Amino acid sequence: MLVVSEVSAGYEDFRALFDVSLSVREGETVAIVGANGAGKSTLLRAVMGQVRLHAGSVHFCGVDISEMKTYDRVKLGISLVPEGRKIFPSLTVRENLFIGSFGKRPGPWSIERVVSIFPMLDRLLNRSAAKLSGGEQQAIAIGRALLSNPRLVLLDEVSLGLAPVVVKQLYNALPAISNQGTTAIVVEQDIHQALAVSDRVYCLLEGKVSLSGEASRVSTSEITTAYFGAAV
Amino acid sequence: MSWINALVQGVLLGGLYAIFATGLSLAFGVMRFVNLAHGDLAILAAYLVLSTASTMGVSHVVSLPLVVLLMAGLGYVGQRFVFNRTIGPDPLAGILCSFGIGVVVQNLLLARYTATDRYLDAGSIETSTIRINDSVSIGHFSLLTFVCAILLLGSLQIFLSRTSLGRAFRATADDPATAQLMGINDKRIYGFAMAIAFGTVGIAGFFLGARETFAPAAGPNQLLFGFEAVVIGGLGSLWGTLIGGIVLGVAQVFGNQLSVGWNLLAGHIVFLMVLAFRPNGLLGTGVRT
Numbered sequence: 459m460l461v462v463s464e465v466s467a468g469y470e471d472f473r474a475l476f477d478v479s480l481s482v483r484e485g486e487t488v489a490i491v492g493a494n495g496a497g498k499s500t501l502l503r504a505v506m507g508q509v510r511l512h513a514g515s516v517h518f519c520g521v522d523i524s525e526m527k528t529y530d531r532v533k534l535g536i537s538l539v540p541e542g543r544k545i546f547p548s549l550t551v552r553e554n555l556f557i558g559s560f561g562k563r564p565g566p567w568s569i570e571r572v573v574s575i576f577p578m579l580d581r582l583l584n585r586s587a588a589k590l591s592g593g594e595q596q597a598i599a600i601g602r603a604l605l606s607n608p609r610l611v612l613l614d615e616v617s618l619g620l621a622p623v624v625v626k627q628l629y630n631a632l633p634a635i636s637n638q639g640t641t642a643i644v645v646e647q648d649i650h651q652a653l654a655v656s657d658r659v660y661c662l663l664e665g666k667v668s669l670s671g672e673a674s675r676v677s678t679s680e681i682t683t684a685y686f687g688a689a690v
Numbered sequence: 691m692s693w694i695n696a697l698v699q700g701v702l703l704g705g706l707y708a709i710f711a712t713g714l715s716l717a718f719g720v721m722r723f724v725n726l727a728h729g730d731l732a733i734l735a736a737y738l739v740l741s742t743a744s745t746m747g748v749s750h751v752v753s754l755p756l757v758v759l760l761m762a763g764l765g766y767v768g769q770r771f772v773f774n775r776t777i778g779p780d781p782l783a784g785i786l787c788s789f790g791i792g793v794v795v796q797n798l799l800l801a802r803y804t805a806t807d808r809y810l811d812a813g814s815i816e817t818s819t820i821r822i823n824d825s826v827s828i829g830h831f832s833l834l835t836f837v838c839a840i841l842l843l844g845s846l847q848i849f850l851s852r853t854s855l856g857r858a859f860r861a862t863a864d865d866p867a868t869a870q871l872m873g874i875n876d877k878r879i880y881g882f883a884m885a886i887a888f889g890t891v892g893i894a895g896f897f898l899g900a901r902e903t904f905a906p907a908a909g910p911n912q913l914l915f916g917f918e919a920v921v922i923g924g925l926g927s928l929w930g931t932l933i934g935g936i937v938l939g940v941a942q943v944f945g946n947q948l949s950v951g952w953n954l955l956a957g958h959i960v961f962l963m964v965l966a967f968r969p970n971g972l973l974g975t976g977v978r979t
Contacts, residue, residue, distance in 0.1 A: 561873030
């Protein structure tokens with residue numbers, strides 16, 4: 459479904475990714491783990507077209523999307539839950555969710571279905587999204603991305619800055635997302651959290667893929683070495 | 691009683707300022723764009739009403755819808771092909787670009803229409819009044835202007851809060867990069883926003899031209915009133931624009947009541963006081979940084 463081939467990308471003079479290749483099959487949940495600054499978020503932004511590729515290509519469902527605008531990639535069926543949630547502060551919770559369906563892609567997701575996996579949003583729909591807690595805002599960000607009815611959803615560090623109990627609530631919703639046939643890429647710093655929900659894993663180290671394999675077959679020592687660059 | 695009449699006239703004058711300032715407020719609210727050509731565009735619209743009416747052999751009122759559509763089209767094309775190229779972290783490029791366009795518009799109008807004062811004919815409604823008592827009377831045309839301001843702002847309010855495109859306007863105003871993640875083409879939204887802004891300035895041009903005479907160089911003065919209304923009301927706040935227009939209108943008419951020379955000065959003083967004591971305006975919530 460998604461094929462990233464030898465991608466180098468970054469910001470102005472700074473290069474964050476070097477010859478990164480990865481592939482994601484339909485229906486899979488793939489984890490991308492790595493330390494802070496390893497290039498995980500840049501990789502997702504490159505897939506979404508928010509950073510320019512210096513080299514390489516990105517194909518989605520057989521279409522070369524390397525030069526495609528971000529909003530056209532969304533219309534093709536890719537959606538990103540951005541790092542830091544990026545909720546629209548002047549919109550209510552319901553409007554924040556509704557704006558996800560702007561492209562009117564047909565599919566299974568509706569506000570009711572999002573509320574069914576995040577019941578905490580039910581009583582908040584008419585509230586201003588700016589005044590909610592981090593966990594509630596993250597639920598909105600995930601719901602908003604699902605309402606575009608994506609074939610592939612990219613989740614960028616959904617646990618960042620949240621209490622463990624809230625993170626557990628959010629991660630409990632992931633099976634419901636894959637049950638709808640939505641493919642997912644989960645970017646995390648927390649290795650255990652990511653491995654628990656994914657079929658395959660890629661580890662990034664200093665902008666390069668340091669390990670890839672099936673989540674259930676990767677040993678702790680392998681991934682620790684790939685994560686930190688040396689055995690700990 | 692003459693002060694009550696002044697208050698009524700000031701409020702009604704505020705309606706005209708609100709129509710004029712709506713486009714400024716919308717352009718600033720959605721894309722943080724300060725359009726220094728706004729006043730010249732209103733005067734351009736007034737001249738377009740003159741020209742289309744004489745070309746088509748219809749009245750000025752009948753030619754107004756066509757001019758509004760023309761202006762909206764001009765706004766969309768101008769935003770997509772000119773102003774969008776100036777949008778970035780530094781607002782100076784957009785400000786200078788719109789300033790340059792204002793100068794060009796003024797000079798093109800001067801070359802085409804000369805500096806002779808012109809006016810628009812809105813029919814008998816211009817002079818007819820509703821007499822409340824001996825000292826208070828309301829002009830039909832002023833009342834119509836005020837009602838148009840309310841309708842215009844009300845329609846925009848409904849558009850922004852109830853429609854999918856309106857929500858896209860607000861989301862893009864909040865965060866254009868994240869709006870793109872929703873499948874929204876931010877540059878296209880900017881085009882639509884400027885089309886609406888130019889359309890409203892077309893309506894403002896008509897009301898301005900029917901209220902008083904105009905010449906090619908009249909734009910910058912109108913721009914000043916528009917800015918004052920927007921800043922008094924609160925940058926980017928639609929209903930604030932009406933409140934700002936009313937406060938400015940009342941200040942000017944009260945100033946005139948005190949002494950003829952105080953007309954504009956009183957408006958400027960109120961504007962400066964709001965800037966000093968409530969820099970976010972009467973209804974503003976603050977400028978996004």
